[in-house]
Amino acid sequence: MxxxxxxxxxxxxxxxxxxxxxxxxxxxxxxxxxxxxxxxxxxxxxxxxxxxxxxxxxxxxxxxxxxxxxxxxxxxxxxxxxxxxxxxxxxxxxxxxxxxxxxxxxxxxxxxxxxxxxxxxxxxxxxxxxxxxxxxxxxxxxxxxxxxxxxxxxxxxxxxxxxxxxxxxxxxxxxxxxxxxxxxxxxxxxxxxxxNPELAADLRLWLVEPDAPKTQRTPLELDETQRRLANSRTKSGYRRITGPAGSGKSVVLAARAAKLIAEGKDVLVVAFNITLLNYLADAAVRNHPPARKAATWLNFHHWCKRVCEDTDHAEEYRALWSVEGHFPDQDLCSLVESIIESDHEGLVQRYDAVLVDEGQDFQPNWWALLRKVCKPGGEMLLASDATQDVYGTANSWTDGAMKGAGFAGNWTKLNISYRLPSGLIDFVLDYGRRFLPRENADLPPIRQMELNINPCQLRWVQVCPGQAAFTTAEEIWQLMKSHGDEGLSVSDMTVLVDSQELGQSIVSLVGEQGARCVNTFEKDKRQSRRKKLAFFMGDARIKATTLHSFKGWEARALLICIEHAKDKRAMALLYAGLTRLKQHPSGSFLTVVCGEPNLAEYGKSWPDFINKNRPNPALQGTLRDKAAQRP
Structure with missing residues (x-):
């Protein structure tokens, strides 16, 4: 033994x-x-x-x-x-x-x-x-x-x-x-x-090393195409990469950032969402340990703020936000553009390379601004997937907008989705065909002749919207109870929701039972930003965040909770969530708790479909009592 x-x-x-x-x-x-x-x-x-x-x-x-x-x-x-x-x-x-x-x-x-x-x-x-x-x-x-x-x-x-x-x-x-x-x-x-062995299995969930730190100790895995993109530049220095979810766009960007940093280049990595930057920095560190400290990792609007503050325009920046409830995106971009154009003293930092991930979330004029801080002869990279158009911005990237963006030639296409377990792909394809606009859909191809050696458990629980939070908390405990012998760690579990309020309810319910969550749910914008900056997969607690904030990430055990999905953006958001599941040799786990009636018919196609329309959970006992009663 x-x-x-x-x-x-x-x-x-x-x-x-x-x-x-x-x-x-x-x-x-x-x-x-x-x-x-x-x-x-x-x-x-x-x-x-x-x-x-x-x-x-x-x-x-x-x-x-x-x-x-x-x-x-x-x-x-x-x-x-x-x-x-x-x-x-x-x-x-x-x-x-x-x-x-x-x-x-x-x-x-x-x-x-x-x-x-x-x-x-x-x-x-x-x-x-x-x-x-x-x-x-x-x-x-x-x-x-x-x-x-x-x-x-x-x-x-x-x-x-x-x-x-x-x-x-x-x-x-x-x-x-x-x-x-x-x-x-x-x-x-x-x-x-x-x-007894059953109790030991419970305990192992809290003891076994999670997937994140294991992954962090290994270099990024790249196929031949990805390696070529990470180690080269185009003649013009401009490159745009697209591909379905899980095809490695972010991995290529992180690997490219690591290589440029190792060469002593000044690198700016930009995304729309704050939490994605933590994921990208962690990925780059796997190939070049100093990458996190040596590069600049900012979401677009914080980069705008930094430009204003570095050039003594902090008052003008604050004035733009004086109207409560108004998001001054256009005015902010105009201010930043004027600052850069008049920067004769070189106060605005310039970079040898500017790399943008989740480009479908960007407006073309944001890209135009970032081009202005790329040094002559520098490098610009744009990674994008219009299928995950959760903000309705992907259609802004018309052919005309692209012509003025500095690119020559077609998009570089990554075709193979390495992240998704093969057992999930058919259900993702079915979802895309049913609910996503055909003109934007870039769905992962079926992997022919592939043995299903990395199993995944797929579970869909249909509920009334008012029961979504309680049911999700209950499903967390059920997942803990059922998979202690499969190398799953509690820290591997990630909860994704479609609203801050729903997320806060779930975190509160789980917390009442003693389990801690690292989460990004906060009404105050400053506190929310602090929480997002502190959101790492390597944290020892259960992860909980919005579907928006988890775009670009991946996890072995996902619990997605949605109460409503009425429009194209909401459907694209759920697609982005479904495609965050990461295959694992010992199995991966995806549970969807859905309160949207229009998705029930689709949910019935899943291997494990549960229809729960039940009375007040206050009469049902504690979460752990119910989980422990299950076979």
Whole structure:
């Protein structure tokens, strides 16, 4: 039997947050001394928390360990009691006293243990949680007695001393003599009546490494055509790329950006949507690690703002936004154009290359403005897919508009959709034929002679609009319950909605059950922008955002919730959402919760169609109760 280690041993030296020397010693200790059935998870994504190690045995239980590689002689540390509060850990160096409470390992493991007992397993009996979860602390560079003495008041406050076997603390002495039972007393067990393989499957959802960090450690995968586009430029420097969803337009753009940055070029990458820039930067980093910091990544309107602020026109910029509810796009473009045209002092930054993704969201005059900041002899790239015309702007790119945009020759076409699982393509094609305008539709071709080796689960749940949020939250828990043995992580799950209000309702419902979401839902525009800038697939929580904000992205497990889809833009928006699903060797998952009656007939064609018109969910029990009742 081979031990499960996640991430795999061979990947540990390339983690985004590398293991420290002390953590390596602890890992080697566990791998050398634990029975092989104990699984080792390093820096797992635990609902937004990141403990150093979690150990799982499907017949015994789970253990979480915090490792502190502290030199107790380098900084003086002590604990002070506080009335009705946990004791506080303090430190002193060079005559200065400071709090170390945020890094107090006792409080950290206490929180980890509470999270596991209260959230991760709906089937854990709270009375038996103590016997299922071990919370340990290891100091690989300090003596056992010293660390025990230092943290004694903290451990007594949390009642850890009286249950040492479930709350062990150890130092370098135990590690050096290979004393597994001092470091982890419960390792001696071979079974527990409180643990079983089904419960272990629940826990793995929160422990296994998500898809995003795995992907981030590998270079971008390019076919021959994509590689040629990423490594070359046209004679004029202008190139336009199109193709169906998943054909690699964004990948080519990111790879091209990485190459130009590596050559020392000044690169500006622009998109309409803020969150897409995070995805593009992450992709470019895979080929050239300094890419995120070395390039400029801006959405179009923030680039306009930067031009104004860099040239002492901030007051004029603010004046454009003085009328509430008015979006001054044309006036803003006119202001920026006049600034660039009169920039005799060179205050406006120019670039060797300007790369634009999701170009169908742009107006031709935006492109014209960006051309003005491309250096002579520079490079311009436009990637576009008119099928995903969610803002109704694609038709602005007429032949006449294109003639004045600097391009020569036809579009470069990427034909093959690599992202989509083959089992989804027929349903995407059917959707496109039914609901998208023929003149704009660029649908992924059927991949002939391809074995369906990357399975996907497709589920359509038809509901009344008022039930959409509750049903989506319920489907999240059902997905957690059903797929713990397929390498799926909770962090892989992404929820896409057609409105901010719907998204906030879902996040609130899921949050009531203890699961955290990183989301972009905020009425205040400034707060919304901050949330979008902080939206990364590598975040340890469930992802939740609008269909608009997820354009250009991809995910292994998608839950799409729409209440209404009455016009062409709404239909294009759902198409964009359906085509975000990413194939995966262990399977991918797409659930649509739909409150639009006009889509019910289409939904019936899906392999798993559920029609739910039901009474008030307040009478139905909790979300997790209902999920746990399902077969």
């Amino acid at each position: 081979t031990r499960t280690i996640s991430p795999p041993r061979g990947d540990l030296k390339s983690l985004r947050q590398p293991l420290e020397e002390g953590e390596w010693r602890v890992f080697e200790f566990f791998d050398a001394h634990l029975p092989e059935k104990w699984e080792i998870y390093i820096q797992p994504h635990l609902n937004g928390l990141r403990p150093d190690f979690v150990l799982l045995h499907p017949d015994v239980g789970i253990a979480v360990f915090e490792v502190k590689n502290w030199d107790l002689d380098a900084v003086e540390r002590w604990v002070e009691a506080r009335p009705n509060k946990p004791p506080i850990l303090k430190g002193r160096r060079d005559g200065k006293t400071f709090s170390l409470q945020s890094d107090n390992p006792v409080e950290k493991v206490f929180r980890y243990k509470q999270e596991i007992q209260d959230l991760y397993c709906p089937r854990i009996d709270q009375r038996s949680g103590l016997a299922v979860v071990t919370a340990g602390i290891i100091f690989p560079s300090a003596d056992d007695d010293r660390v025990s003495q230092l943290l004694m008041p903290c451990r007594e406050y949390r009642q850890m001393q009286e249950w040492f076997q479930y709350n062990p603390i150890s130092g370098r002495n135990a590690l050096e003599r290979g004393d597994l039972l001092r470091v982890f007393p419960e390792a001696k067990r071979t079974q527990s009546k409180f643990m």
